[in-house]
Amino acid sequence: METNAVIRLEDIHKVYQTGEVEVHAVRGVSLEIRRGEFVAIMGASGSGKSTLMNIIGCLDRSTRGRYLLDGTDVSELDRDELADIRNQKIGFVFQGFNLLSRTTALENAELPMLYTHRRLSGREQREHALKALELVGLAKRAHHHPNQLSGGQQQRVAIARALVNDPALLLADEPTGNLDSQTSIEIMGVFQRLNDQGITIVMVTHELDIAHYTKRNVIMRDGRIVQDVQVEKRLKADEELERLRREQQAVQLAP
Amino acid sequence: MRRVLAAFKIALRALFRNKTRAFLTMLGIICGVAAVITTVSLGQGAKAQIEAQIASLGQNVIQVGSGSVTRGGIHTGWGSAGTLTIEDAEAIQREIPGVVGVSPEVRTSGQVAAGNANWFTQVLGESADYFSIRQWPVALGEPFTEQDVRSVNKVAVIGATVADQLYPGEDPIGKVIRIRNAPFIVVGVLASKGFNMFGQDQDDVVVIPYTSAMKRLLGQTSLRSIIVQAAGPEIIALTQQQITELLRQRHRITPDRDDDFTVRTQQEIAERATEASETMRNLLAGVAAVSLIVGGIGIMNIMLVSVTERTREIGIRMAVGARGRDVMLQFLIEAVTLSAIGGALGILAGVGASKWLTYSQGWPTATPLGWILISVCCSAVVGILFGFYPARKASQLDPIEALRYE
Incomplete structure (x- = not known):
């Protein structure tokens, strides 16, 4: 049971000091996420979900509480150790894609491997990155630059980058926030496929239909946390896309 | 090590992406290093030239001038006091053991003429030893002899410039040269020596026996100076001291009074001559070094802009696991690469400029290897020094803030 938890938060608090005002962003969150789960953290802006996300992503440290990531207590680690944890255990996907411009998709996907302790030759890095791009269906665009790719394709590159170090956890912060609805569903399809292969995914969103x-x-x-529920009528991205396509055809066929 | 290599790759790629900016940033360093190299090369060249010319005065030469630089608190000029006599010169020759050559010297300047041509030049009265002391052979004819000096003969050895002016296209040997209207016979033409360190034409000269000069031209009995050649460099100091003692004794100077003559060695002359040029060179090199620092500030400025501009990139790198050290290394390497490439180009530019100055202006230059190394080190240090602050700033960014940066 214990070994199966990828994330284990115990009474996490986060207090920001902005000037003289103390902002209590997270007030005692306990949460356990197991291997193979696909969780959406939801809430209005100011609900503390982004702060919690930053803590889960080891970009920030909690003021109080204990955080076990993949069996390691990360609440007491310093900046460098957190950087290593991010590198080895976490893959990030952001709302704004955050790809390096003027750098090819392949090089973007290779980026996390520049900072690993594992010894990989340039060719091995290339192979890993290509495999990750294949996984998100973008191998053919490996040598394109971000400005030559659509939003959906850029987000796929970002997902490939997140996957390249085989992380224990894929974290996505509003991954569909900058995308139109059909592309959003496509990206969710990518996540669902990855989740089916056993990858644990946690994402933050405020869109109910995406959740x-x-x-x-x-x-x-x-x-x-005010509510923690299993999704009952789970949507399948493939089916939804199919339905959308049919609807569009119907509109076009109509006189 | 692998991370350093990776940082190097990233840094180079970033520089390549901004070629124009990288080049303009480098330009500061290029100019600084090139300026240092060029000024030092010029200074070194001038110094080498001066040294060569000092050497051309002759080897182991001691000059005795009449008058002293300060005498009883009053400054008097070199050779103006009229205190040296031919007997002094003979005494030096006779009584000081290490002396191999002595030339009593008088100087004047005046019009010289041959046929229709005339020329204004310097006339030196010297002994026959003069040509061997100054290591100045004749190119045509013969130098005048000891016999000519003793007989007060009206013979002259002329410099190459005088020969060109008075006897263009002719053989001057045996021809008459009128020095201040007194006719002399040309017996030899000196080999060309070119210009000296003060830009004077050393070949613009007529050398005649000092006896003839004193009796037939000047009508004076005192000497301007005495040129003495010592047997070897190791006895120069001793000989200098012996000359001083001998002359004080001959001139009956009591211990409480200053010399009425000055004894200078070639070494002192060389030191005085190079001192000025070295001061100038150091001054210019200092100015050039300031421009190197300005170049470094340029690098710091651009790196700071670059850090701000790439805040988001830094955030991304940190999010995927770059440590502060990795980011710092990346920017530091960028700065050092800029300054190192700038330094290398600066050396090329500096050496090129020196060569060009030699070629087009005829200025002597010599680029000392030591200074090339110094400028390489300087530019690397400038890179590290001025790259450190921006790099540290980048490494201390908060990943969350950096990712949010627009």
Whole structure:
């Protein structure tokens, strides 16, 4: 049971000091996410979901509480150790894609391997990155630059980059926030396929329909978890895309 | 090590992406290093030339001038006091053991003429030893002899410039040269020596026996100076001291009074001559070094801009696992690469400029290897020094803030 938990948060608090005002962004969150789960953390802006995400992603440290990531206690690690944890255990996908411009898709996917301790030759790095791009269906665009790719394709590159070091956890922060609805569903399809292969995914979103593609929804308000439910009528991205296509055809066929 | 290599790759790629900017940033360093190299090369060239010319005065030469630089608190000029006599010169020759050559010297300047041509030149009265002391052979004819000096003969050895002016296209040997209207016979033409360190034409000269000069031209009995050649460099100091003692004794100078003559060695002359050029060179090199620092500030400026501009990139790198050290290394290497390439180009430019100056202006230059090494080190240090602050700033960014940066 214990070994199966990828994330284990115990009474996490986060207090920001902005000037003289103390902002209590997260007020005692306890959460356990197991291997193979697909969780959406939801909530309005200011609910503390982004702060929690930053803590889960080891970009930030909690003020109080204990955080076990893949069996390692990361609440007491310093900056460098956190950087290593991010490199080895976590893959990030951001709302704004955050790819390096003027750098090819392949080089973007190779980026995390520049900072690993594992010894990989240039060719091995290339192979790993290509495999990751294949996984998101973008191998043919490996040598394109981000500005030559659509938003959906850029996000796929970002996902490939997140996967390249075989992380224990894929973290996505509003991954569909900058995409139109059809592309959003395509990206959710990519996540669902990856999740089917056993990859644990945690994403933050405020879009309810996007959350329906996940398996479990955690809803936050004022720094606390107010609801934690399994998704009952889970949407399948493939089916939804098929339905969309049919609807579009119907519109075109109509006189 | 692998991470350093990776940082190097990233840094080079970033520089390549901004070629124009990288080049303009480098330009500061290029100019600085090139300026240092060029000024030092010029200074070194001038110094080498001066040394060559000092050597051309002759080897182991001691000059005795009448008058002293300060006498009883009053400054008097070199050779103006009229205190040296032919007997002094003979005494030096006779009584000081290490002396191999002595030339009593008088100087004047005046019009010289041959046929229709005339020329204004310097006339030196010397002994027959003069040509061997100054290691100045004749190219045509013969030098005048000891006999000519003793007989007060009206013979002259002329410099190459005088020969060109008075006897263009002719053989001057045996021809008459009128020096201040007194007719002399040309017996030899000196080999050309070119210009000296003060830009004077050393070949613009007529050398005649000092006896003839004193009796037939000047009508004076005192000497301007005495040129003495010592047997070897190791006895120069001793000979200098012996000359001083001998002359004080001959001139009956009591211990409480200053010399009425000055004894200078070639070494002192060389030191005085190079001192000025070295001061100038150091001054110019200092100015050039300042421009190197300005170039470094240029690098720091661009690196700071670059860090700000690439805040998001830094955030991304940190998010995927770059440590602060990795980011710092990346920017530091960028700065050092800029300054190192700039330094290398600067050396090329500096050496090129020196060569060009030699070629087009005829200025002597010599690029000392030591200074090339110094400029390489300087530019590397400039890169590290001025790259450090921006690099540290980048490495201390907070990944969350950096990712949010627009």
